[in-house]
Amino acid sequence: xxxxxxxxxxxxxxxxxxxxxxxxxxxxxxxxxxxxxxxxxxxxxxxxxxxxxxxxxxxxxxxxxxxxxxxxxxxxxxxxxxxxxxxxxxxxxxxxxxxxxxxxxx
Amino acid sequence: xxxxxxxxxxxxxxxxxxxxxxxxxxxxxxxxxxxxxxxxxxxxxxxxxxxxxxxxxxxxxxxxxxxxxxxxxxxxxxxxxxxxxxxxxxxxxxxxxxxxxxxxxxxxxxxxxxxxxxxxxxxxxx
Numbered sequence: 001x002x003x004x005x006x007x008x009x010x011x012x013x014x015x016x017x018x019x020x021x022x023x024x025x026x027x028x029x030x031x032x033x034x035x036x037x038x039x040x041x042x043x044x045x046x047x048x049x050x051x052x053x054x055x056x057x058x059x060x061x062x063x064x065x066x067x068x069x070x071x072x073x074x075x076x077x078x079x080x081x082x083x084x085x086x087x088x089x090x091x092x093x094x095x096x097x098x099x100x101x102x103x104x105x106x
Numbered sequence: 107x108x109x110x111x112x113x114x115x116x117x118x119x120x121x122x123x124x125x126x127x128x129x130x131x132x133x134x135x136x137x138x139x140x141x142x143x144x145x146x147x148x149x150x151x152x153x154x155x156x157x158x159x160x161x162x163x164x165x166x167x168x169x170x171x172x173x174x175x176x177x178x179x180x181x182x183x184x185x186x187x188x189x190x191x192x193x194x195x196x197x198x199x200x201x202x203x204x205x206x207x208x209x210x211x212x213x214x215x216x217x218x219x220x221x222x223x224x225x226x227x228x229x230x231x232x
Contacts, residue, residue, distance in 0.1 A: 033218030048218040095155030
């Protein structure tokens with residue numbers, strides 16, 4: 001079955017740029033969706049179909065997808081961006097999540 | 107706007123059946139090309155997709171759970187449900203319901219889960 005690989009953790013200094021990767025075999029050929037999950041809360045969709053932001057998601061959140069890696073980029077990182085981030089794709093009719101990345105803002 | 111709310115027992119005994127309901131408010135459960143999903147999260151772990159039921163009642167389940175999972179739709183109550191049989195401690199998790207829709211003009215895949223319930227913790231223990 002298809003697998004998505006994320007780093008366990010990423011740290012970023014306040015106000016700097018964080019990049020969270022999601023690796024998968026030829027993931028560039030798939031639509032990748034990204035979720036933010038703050039402690040004790042439900043996940044929130046922050047990017048859909050590789051690079052689209054739902055309404056209400058700040059422009060600081062962007063993403064790309066090419067080759068074997070999709071990347072979520074958070075510019076001007078804020079303390080409120082501390083959360084777990086998950087990538088997700090559909091493999092046929094099956095939903096697949098990456099293992100999640102803990103983002104720490106220093 | 108559309109909101110989802112899970113409900114059901116917080117404690118289930120081993121070998122019994124876990125039953126949860128997701129109530130959809132602010133919109134019709136069958137009013138569009140919607141796919142209603144269940145996702146769970148074991149304590150301290152990542153997200154696991156369980157399956158979905160479409161607005162027309164077709165279902166698709168995770169291969170690892172399909173032998174124990176049943177999902178159903180109640181359009182009169184605007185709810186959809188999850189049943190997981192023969193539960194063990196490994197089924198202890200927060201269970202979320204979530205909506206997904208296909209991209210415009212596309213039928214072979216779905217977009218991301220755009221609306222989530224708040225989640226409900228289910229513990230399997232005697």
